[in-house]
Amino acid sequence: MRSWFLKAALxxxxxxxxxxxxxxxxxxxxxMIAADGGPSLDGHxxxxxxxxxATAPFYSNLIRVNPENPSSTTDFxxxxxxxxxxxxxxxxxxxxxxxxxxxxxxxSPLTAHDVAVxxxxxxxxxxxxxxxxxxxxxMVESIEAPDDTxxxxxxxxxxxxxxxxxxxxxxxxxxxxxxxxxxxxxxxNIMGSGPFKFSGYEIGQAMHGVRNPDYYYPxxxxxxGFNAIFAPKQQTRVDAMxxxxxxxxxxxxxxxxxxxxxxxxxxQVTVQESDWNCGNVFTxxxxxxPFDDVRVRRALFMAVDQWKGxxxxxxxxxxxxxxxxxxxxxxxxxxxxxxxxxxxxATDMEKSRAEARRxxxxxxxxGLTLEMLNRNVDQPYIIVGTWLVDEFRKIGxxxxxxxxxxxxxxxxxxxxxxxxxxEANCQMVxxxxxxxxxxLPHEIYKENFAYHDDPVQVDIYNKMVRETDPAKAxxxxxxxxxxxxxxxxxxxxxxxxxxxxxxxxxxxxWKIGNSHYLNQNLANIWLDR
Amino acid sequence: MYQYIIKRVLLTIPTLFGAAALVFLLMRLIxxxxxxxxxxxxxxxxxxxxxxxxxxxxxxxxxxxxxxxEFIWGLCRFDFGTSMWSGKPVATEILARLPISLxxxxxxxxxxxxxxxxxxxxxxxxxxxxxxxxxxxxAIGGIATPSFWLGIVSxxxxxxxxxWATGTPWMPPIDYVPIWKDPIRNLSMAxxxxxxxxxxxxxxxxxxxxxxxxxxxxxxxxxTARAKGLINKIIINRHALKxxxxxxxxxIGIEFAFLxxxxxxxxQVFNLNGVGRLFVQAVQNQxxxxxxxxxxxxxxxxxxxNLVVDLLYGWxxxxxxxx
Numbered sequence: 001m002r003s004w005f006l007k008a009a010l011x012x013x014x015x016x017x018x019x020x021x022x023x024x025x026x027x028x029x030x031x032m033i034a035a036d037g038g039p040s041l042d043g044h045x046x047x048x049x050x051x052x053x054a055t056a057p058f059y060s061n062l063i064r065v066n067p068e069n070p071s072s073t074t075d076f077x078x079x080x081x082x083x084x085x086x087x088x089x090x091x092x093x094x095x096x097x098x099x100x101x102x103x104x105x106x107x108s109p110l111t112a113h114d115v116a117v118x119x120x121x122x123x124x125x126x127x128x129x130x131x132x133x134x135x136x137x138x139m140v141e142s143i144e145a146p147d148d149t150x151x152x153x154x155x156x157x158x159x160x161x162x163x164x165x166x167x168x169x170x171x172x173x174x175x176x177x178x179x180x181x182x183x184x185x186x187x188x189n190i191m192g193s194g195p196f197k198f199s200g201y202e203i204g205q206a207m208h209g210v211r212n213p214d215y216y217y218p219x220x221x222x223x224x225g226f227n228a229i230f231a232p233k234q235q236t237r238v239d240a241m242x243x244x245x246x247x248x249x250x251x252x253x254x255x256x257x258x259x260x261x262x263x264x265x266x267x268q269v270t271v272q273e274s275d276w277n278c279g280n281v282f283t284x285x286x287x288x289x290p291f292d293d294v295r296v297r298r299a300l301f302m303a304v305d306q307w308k309g310x311x312x313x314x315x316x317x318x319x320x321x322x323x324x325x326x327x328x329x330x331x332x333x334x335x336x337x338x339x340x341x342x343x344x345x346a347t348d349m350e351k352s353r354a355e356a357r358r359x360x361x362x363x364x365x366x367g368l369t370l371e372m373l374n375r376n377v378d379q380p381y382i383i384v385g386t387w388l389v390d391e392f393r394k395i396g397x398x399x400x401x402x403x404x405x406x407x408x409x410x411x412x413x414x415x416x417x418x419x420x421x422x423e424a425n426c427q428m429v430x431x432x433x434x435x436x437x438x439x440l441p442h443e444i445y446k447e448n449f450a451y452h453d454d455p456v457q458v459d460i461y462n463k464m465v466r467e468t469d470p471a472k473a474x475x476x477x478x479x480x481x482x483x484x485x486x487x488x489x490x491x492x493x494x495x496x497x498x499x500x501x502x503x504x505x506x507x508x509x510w511k512i513g514n515s516h517y518l519n520q521n522l523a524n525i526w527l528d529r
Numbered sequence: 530m531y532q533y534i535i536k537r538v539l540l541t542i543p544t545l546f547g548a549a550a551l552v553f554l555l556m557r558l559i560x561x562x563x564x565x566x567x568x569x570x571x572x573x574x575x576x577x578x579x580x581x582x583x584x585x586x587x588x589x590x591x592x593x594x595x596x597x598x599e600f601i602w603g604l605c606r607f608d609f610g611t612s613m614w615s616g617k618p619v620a621t622e623i624l625a626r627l628p629i630s631l632x633x634x635x636x637x638x639x640x641x642x643x644x645x646x647x648x649x650x651x652x653x654x655x656x657x658x659x660x661x662x663x664x665x666x667x668a669i670g671g672i673a674t675p676s677f678w679l680g681i682v683s684x685x686x687x688x689x690x691x692x693w694a695t696g697t698p699w700m701p702p703i704d705y706v707p708i709w710k711d712p713i714r715n716l717s718m719a720x721x722x723x724x725x726x727x728x729x730x731x732x733x734x735x736x737x738x739x740x741x742x743x744x745x746x747x748x749x750x751x752x753t754a755r756a757k758g759l760i761n762k763i764i765i766n767r768h769a770l771k772x773x774x775x776x777x778x779x780x781i782g783i784e785f786a787f788l789x790x791x792x793x794x795x796x797q798v799f800n801l802n803g804v805g806r807l808f809v810q811a812v813q814n815q816x817x818x819x820x821x822x823x824x825x826x827x828x829x830x831x832x833x834x835n836l837v838v839d840l841l842y843g844w845x846x847x848x849x850x851x852x
Binding site: 032036037039040045046047048125128129130131132133134135136187188202203204205206227229230231232233235236239240242243244245246264405406407408409410411412414424446447 | 559621622626681700797806810814
């Protein structure tokens with residue numbers, strides 16, 4: 001092992017006791033956002049993390065993933081509420097008590113009414129308002145604020161997927177008074193109640209915030225302010241960290257960038273790493289021959305050695321963990337043994353590929369030559385795509401990649417103009433039941449492009465989404481997974497992404513989560529210098 | 530002269546209209562749409578209703594001919610509409626990026642002109658000497674080296690050299706501050722891209738100056754001037770160089786216009802929030818209104834620059850009359 005790897009390991013170990021240190025107050029954090037400026041500033045409307053990383057520090061949420069334990073898939077805590085509620089009425093009613101004395105940045109009080117209006121805007125958007133996550137709340141019947149400190153969510157059916165959905169980091173609490181006047185105000189302006197107040201936005205370049213002295217968590221935020229700089233090019237971000245123009249970039253860097261920074265900066269850089277609730281999904285188009293034949297789909301999956309691929313690709317790409325349809329860190333995720341029987345997860349590859357060749361021959365699909373639609377994003381789409389092409393070659397299937405920009409990539413998938421595709425699957429708060437809904441047939445889940453029909457799969461899902469016993473829900477999840485990966489061989493999740501966040505060692509208090517959408521309000525960050 | 534200018538300005542109208550029709554059509558031939566990129570680009574799931582709402586909000590659900598007529602009518606009123614991506618007026622989006630692009634273009638032009646004209650002239654006057662060989666190598670090096678590569682190397686070099694010399698690596702700032710707010714920070718950001726872009730620009734201009742100078746120096750009127758007993762300095766400055774600059778001025782004009790919106794990769798290397806980067810974003814995001822406006826801006830800059838160059842001809846060569 002080279003010396004800089006030792007330094008990196010040391011740096012990571014040194015980072016651990018930081019949580020126990022007393023936070024220092026003051027200083028300005030410069031961080032980068034690995035994208036061009038996002039579209040509007042309205043968190044309810046947008047989906048790109050470029051918006052969230054620039055605006056989350058200005059807003060509060062009702063509940064959130066615990067910022068001290070963001071890797072957990074089940075640890076949710078209050079932000080604006082005072083206590084996590086116990087469901088009543090057979091799991092159909094959740095009553096939240098809202099903190100008193102919280103103020104918006106314009107000095108007006110934040111009450112339960114603002115929370116209810118904001119959530120209604122997300123779940124039941126008024127005419128002319130677009131909510132990107134409206135479909136995440138099929139279980140919600142109504143949201144009401146009977147008084148200034150109480151918000152009541154009533155559900156249509158009890159479900160385990162409600163609480164994780166409620167911790168959505170995009171669910172900013174806006175001012176009801178402002179929304180009453182102009183539903184589009186938040187597309188162009190920022191006015192929240194979060195740890196930082198808006199102090200400036202240079203279009204496409206940087207967002208600036210200053211400490212909110214009225215923040216409701218005593219002692220927070222620790223920083224005087226922040227500058228979030230848009231820097232889409234990785235080499236620029238690496239150089240900027242070397243020169244300390246910026247301390248970090250929260251989304252994550254490639255393993256090679258991490259290695260370069262550790263080599264250059266030694267103990268001046270620490271690295272936090274985590275499995276990531278994102279991945280690619282290899283999708284055959286079931287409407288296209290020969291993928292209307294399950295044997296051909298199974299054969300392709302059986303050609304792929306995910307275990308060996310993980311070992312090799314983790315060195316160069318932001319992928320690492322083999323998993324099924326559920327995020328590997330979740331209690332709902334399949335174990336290695338549970339996965340091993342599915343095509344695409346075999347450990348005896350010689351046997352698996354022999355079976356794949358037999359299936360192709362039986363289906364009359366030997367010597368296939370195909371094109372795989374892929375997105376022109378290196379990390380990790382093209383790298384994973386290239387690996388898959390090589391795996392398919394091992395069973396005599398010749399695949400070439402059709403690499404196109406995001407617009408045409410999405411368009412071709414939506415119009416069914418492809419034989420094979422690399423889809424994206426990037427979720428936020430780990431919500432196994434809701435997240436696995438993306439494998440439902442296109443008729444039900446419009447962003448699934450396998451174009452398959454499977455009433456059995458839909459039936460299992462419907463049972464699972466209404467199951468409130470976690471143990472029973474896990475059993476249903478296994479049945480659902482078997483239907484997707486094995487019986488129907490509809491789609492194959494490829495290696496789950498792996499998040500690598502190098503940062504200047506003086507940045508303390510921040511903990512990596514399993515999604516780059518989480519833990520971004522910066523309230524707990526402090527600078528040790 | 531004034532008639533000539535009016536005629537040229539009027540000629541820009543069909544040029545701009547042709548460009549407008551072309552860019553409108555080409556943008557709509559690209560598969561996909563801005564709402565898909567906006568909602569699905571991050572790989573996260575989104576509500577299908579949001580897609581419909583997005584289409585309605587930005588107006589792409591209307592017939593194409595209606596969109597085209599609205600675009601042309603907006604152009605006639607100098608109203609480019611709002612960016613489909615950000616919802617901000619297109620003029621605001623462009624004006625936010627124009628200062629840095631203009632600054633880099635001006636600085637790069639200054640670098641290029643101050644290197645190219647003296648070195649090109651010296652190279653011609655000292656033809657086939659070691660000075661000429663050196664200048665030609667320098668020029669060919671500039672033409673052969675892509676600006677973005679030079680940019681990457683120069684940043685790394687600055688980082689390494691400052692790190693080695695002071696123990697703290699330094700690089701230009703990655704966020705722009707206007708020159709009137711903080712001149713030192715502004716220039717420390719702009720100077721490196723100006724040099725890297727200016728080098729290639731200088732190399733091309735240097736070659737042009739040299740060949741034009743060589744040609745002029747062989748003209749009869751130069752021989753006449755020498756026969757009259759004029760001193761060399763006057764022959765070169767007043768008679769040779771002024772005439773040799775005609776093609777160089779054309780080149781400088783075209784290059785300057787190109788620099789406003791063409792520094793796509795260099796702007797990315799130095800994290801400059803300029804017009805070139807905006808252009809790429811607009812095309813990638815399939816932001817029709819912004820792309821259309823940027824194309825129109827580029828066309829207008831080229832047309833205007835060409836007009837200025839043509840007028841400069843008259844000043845450089847009094848024989849040219851604008852009829």
